[in-house]
Amino acid sequence: MARNTQVAADHNAPPITQILAEFVATHPSRGWSDAVDHEAHRTFLNWLGCAVGAARHEAADAALAAVRMLEPSPQATVLGRKDRVDMASAALVNGITSHTFDFDDTHLKTIIHPAGPVASAALALAERQRSSGRELLDALVLGIDVSCRVGNMMYPEHYDRGWHITGSTGMLGAAAACARLLRLDARQTQMALGIAASQPVGMREQFGTMTKPFHPGGAARAGLMSALLASQGFTASPKALEAPRGYAQTVSTKNDWSQVTGELGQRFEISFNSYKPFACGIVIHPSIDACVQLREQGVRPEQVERIELKVHSLVLELTGKKxxxxxxxxxxxxxxxxxxxxxFGRAAEDEFSDAVVTRSDMVALRRKVVATVDDAIDEASVDVTAVLTDGRRVHVFVKNAIGSIENPMTDALLEGKFHGLSDAVLGADATGKLIEACWDLGEAKDVQALVALAVPR
Amino acid sequence: MARNTQVAADHNAPPITQILAEFVATHPSRGWSDAVDHEAHRTFLNWLGCAVGAARHEAADAALAAVRMLEPSPQATVLGRKDRVDMASAALVNGITSHTFDFDDTHLKTIIHPAGPVASAALALAERQRSSGRELLDALVLGIDVSCRVGNMMYPEHYDRGWHITGSTGMLGAAAACARLLRLDARQTQMALGIAASQPVGMREQFGTMTKPFHPGGAARAGLMSALLASQGFTASPKALEAPRGYAQTVSTKNDWSQVTGELGQRFEISFNSYKPFACGIVIHPSIDACVQLREQGVRPEQVERIELKVHSLVLELTGKKxxxxxxxxxxxxxxxxxxxxxFGRAAEDEFSDAVVTRSDMVALRRKVVATVDDAIDEASVDVTAVLTDGRRVHVFVKNAIGSIENPMTDALLEGKFHGLSDAVLGADATGKLIEACWDLGEAKDVQALVALAVPR
Known part of the structure; x- marks a missing residue:
């Protein structure tokens, strides 16, 4: 039994569990700029559209079938469906659907998809306890701040090691949001974060399976339950995040504590959230954007002999499936x-259907794409050249793809994306009303009215 | 966004997810020796006594109060209470109570407490679907084999890094046991293990708080839900355990794959399970045993000037609270x-009550204990000398404490321990009947009869 393995430990970490708990419990409602508050609405809208859009996906069916084996009480809504389940299971299933199409939001500094865990947990609880829209938005901003700051602290090592950082930080954001909605005091919030700290969810090997979207769902569920447990007096280490054998030092060899504490309450990470115009991993977006631009410049598939792509190595590491x-x-x-x-000039969910993927003209066109790694090119950029059968070369360089922080989707584009996801589930009229309710969320006395609009007739 | 961090990856791991899944799905019922099967009964008995004994602990009350916020269906029994909750919540709460007193079983090679996650998940599901006692025992043996083999593969690095290995391997054992009870085929079992692989629970910083026993409870719940999800067609990576960005390589830098595959189906890790005579962490047991022996040799507290303790460094690292x-x-x-x-000549739950801990004579006696690290001494051993006020020195060396593999508790001692835990909850007569039902479990047509005996009148 004897052994000598030692792991380096940092015994001088600042008390970030306590610092974050006090922040979440005491920060004033809407204590941020109009721009931040508008971004919170955009984040919520985008998340909701994704969840509604995937409501009938087989992953949702399978998850809901498993949840039904528990005979859950009808406390909260499965978005885009008529099913109602207990609030923790609603957090799970809505978290799964919101990430199923890989179409949700991205905090680009960390590749975290922050809304999945946080909004899924917060809305289920808010619906159950009839919170106001303002309370929900406050919880969303603060919860996302917690997840993303922890992500900033650990990125990139934590991600490189294999963690799917969305689920492995998301339970903290979900716990924070739910603690806020439950109006826990700072000490109870600290316990909620502490309980959640023991439950990171997800490894990158799961990419390409249903367990990938399970990660934000599982994190949402874990965070919500952590807050419920804390509200009933369940205890955790008050240093669960920062202690030598605590969360951060166990799951990451890099921990820049100042990323958690710097400008806390002044800079809000939700400001750096972005929304995908394309229904796939963010690292592919510059390449798709470039090819859409080629099309806009008149290049047609049948003219193409070869598409030459120069990309950062991460692009092929994550999305190199030939x-x-x-x-x-x-x-x-x-x-x-x-x-x-x-x-097609687009890459929404329909363009990732099995039928499109297996079309012979798509197979042929894919095979004409030649990707080369060039780490002089940023992950956010791409250099694309279409070599045509007549010998012409058409070149496009994309520095920042549409949907990036530098080149964001407009509100109108977000609404169009929402319609694209939701119309087939709820109908166009109902979808329009739901979009309105999202923009008006800050004034809603009770979030149940909005949730009711997300249920098909 | 650009970065260059690289983490070493082993691309040549054997397909252990598949290997374990096939083993769990296809190994014959009772396909092991009588000694292994008797150990399974002992493991179950010991686990059940611990769970019943802690049924009224404040951690159980708090956990159950949180679970009640979900308005669960009465599918399965909270052991030692009249409450019934959904089977996943029963797995959670019973997992918590079984570890609350730190009195449960220990797989000494890994310091895993294997029954907590596995038995808590398996019994809740078995009760719900009215499995036979034989099916439950099969699931227990196979599930524990999965957790402990994965633990052997990663120990000690995984534990040293900060993981509470009971919860961070236990969800795999729980998933395996539940997959077996659900009679999933090898492929579905592989998916169950894969889903569970994304949900390790627990860091060591939580020791001393309610979140420590939450770890086996959370792992039980996660494992059970993973099996339910797999039964409904939810998918995961078929290489979730072994792939470079999968579970094992993400949570441990040491992975000796042969520990999973070697003598699979021939050697059963439950054979190496042990049961605690003392209600605390296993590393303290040699020291307590030695002091009980001092007392048996006539040493009385009032005679003691000093107790000199030589221990392995891990003892003070884990249990050095002065x-x-x-x-x-x-x-x-x-x-x-x-x-x-x-x-007292003993250290059961009563000797760890607040009242005893704060007694002035206990405070004074504690202060007379002087511990020195000597890594020439094995973790399983201790060298103790009582220095008396009259100058006499009484020396005891314990190589293997009572309750170790080499010096196991007898069946009669286990029954005595069970009575000590359960009599105050269920009464002595009912406890006796419950003990009988545990020894007869292999013949039970339906585990519900046994479970009914664990409910107080």
């Missing part, structure tokens, strides 16, 4: 993304 | 353990 067999695999194929951009 | 303020902290105090052994 011959995707179905829609799910195509989400991890920069080759398919390029083909879709050039063929 | 001045415990309450019963929970005392579980992590080798000083308190020694004082209890000398004062």
């Amino acid at each position: 011959e995707p067999a179905d829609g799910l695999q195509a989400k991890f194929s920069v080759y398919h993304g390029c083909a879709a951009g050039l063929m | 001045e415990p303020a309450d019963g929970l902290q005392a579980k992590f105090s080798v000083y308190h353990g020694c004082a209890a052994g000398l004062m």
Whole structure:
């Protein structure tokens, strides 16, 4: 039994569990700029559209079938469906659907998809206890701040090691949001964060399976339950996040504590949130954008002999699937993304359907894409050249893809994306009303009215 | 966004997810020796006594209060109480109570407490679907084999890094046991293990708080839900355990794959399970045993000037709390353990009550214990010398404490321990019947009869 392994430990970490708990429990309602508050609405809207859009996906069906084996009480709504389940299960299933299409928001500094865990937990609880829209938005801003600051602290080592950082930080944001909604005091909030700290969810190996979207769902559920436990007096270490054998030092070899504490309450990480115009991993977006631009410049698939792509190594590491067999695999194929951009001028969920992915003209076009790694090119950029059969070369360089912080989707584009996801589930009229309710969320006395609009007739 | 961090990856791991899944799905019922099967009964009995004994602990009350906020269906029994909750919540709460007193079983090679996650998940599901006792025992043996083999593979690095290995491997054992009970085929079992692989629970910083026993409870819940999800077609990576960005390589830098595959189906890790005579962390047991022996040799507290303890460094790292303020902290105090052994000749749950811990004679006796690190001494051993006020020195060396593999508790001692835990909850007669039902579990047509005996009148 004897052994000598030692792991380096930092015994001088600041008390970030306490610092974050006091921040979450005491920060004033709407204690941020109009721009931050508007971003919170955009984040909520985008998340909701994704969840509604995937409501009938087989991953949602399977998850809900498993949840039904528990005979849950009808406390909260499964978005985009008529089902009602207990609030923790609603957090789980809505977290799953919000990430199923890989179409949700991205905090680009960390590749965290912050709304999945946080909004899924917060809305389920808010619906159950009839919170106001303002309370929900406050919880969303503060919860996302917690997840993303912890992500900043650990990124990139934590992610490189194998953690799917969305689920492995998201339970903290979800716990924070739910603690806020439950109006826990600072000490109870500290316990909620502490309980959640023991439950990171998700490894990157799961990409391409249903367990990938399970990660934000599982994190949402874990965070919500952590807050409920804390509200009933359940205890955790008050240093659960920062202690030598606590969360951060166990799951990351890099921990820049100042990323958690710096400008806390002044800078809000939700400001750096972005929304995807394309229904796949963010690292493919510059390449799709470039191919959409090629199409806009008149390049047609049948003219193409070769598409030359120069990308950062991470693009091929994450999305290097050369011959995707179905829609799910195509989400991890920069080759398919390029083909879709050039063929259709878009890459929403429909362009990642099995039927499109296996079309012979798409297979042929994908095979014409040649990707080369060039780490002089940023992850956010791409250099694309279409070599045509007549020998012409058409070149596009994308520094920041549409949907990035530097080149964000407009509110109108977000509404269009929402319609694209939701119309087939709720109908266009109901979708329009739901979008309105999202923009008006800050004034809603009770979030139940909005939730009711997310249920199909 | 650009970064260059690289983490070493092993791309040549054997397909252990598949190997374990096939083993769990296809190994014959009772396909092991009588000795292994008897150990399974002992493991179950010991686990059940611990869970019943802590049924009224404030951690159980708090957890159950949080669960009640979900308005659960009465599917399964909270052991030692009249409450019934959904089976996943029963797995959670029973997992918590089984570890609350730190009195449960220990797989000494890994310091895993294997029954907590596995039995808590398996019994809740078995009760719900009215499995036979034989099916439950099969699930227990196979589930524990999965957790402990994965633990062997990663120990000690995984534990040293900060993971509470009971919860961070236990969700795999729980998933395996539940997959077996659900009669999933090998492929579905592989998915269950894969889903569970994304949900390790627990860091060591939580020791001394309610979140420590939450870890086996959370792992039980996660494992059960993973099996339910897999039964409904939810998918995960078929290489979730072994892939470079999968579970094992993300949570441990040491992965000796042969520990999973070697003698699979021939050697059963439940054979190496042990049961605690003392209600605290296993590393204190040699010290308590030694002090009980001092007492048996006539040494009385009032004669003692000093107790000199030579121990492995891990003992003080884990249980070096010099001045415990309450019963929970005392579980992590080798000083308190020694004082209890000398004062009472035992160290069951009562000797870790707040009242005993704060008694002035106990405080005084604790302060007479002087511990020195000597890594020539094995973790399983201790060298103790009582220096008496008259100058005499009484020396005891314990190579293997009572309750170790080499010096196990007898069946009769286990029954005595069970009575000590359960009589105050269920009454002595009912406890006797419950003990009988445990020994007869292999013949039970339906586990519900046994479970009914664990409910107070």
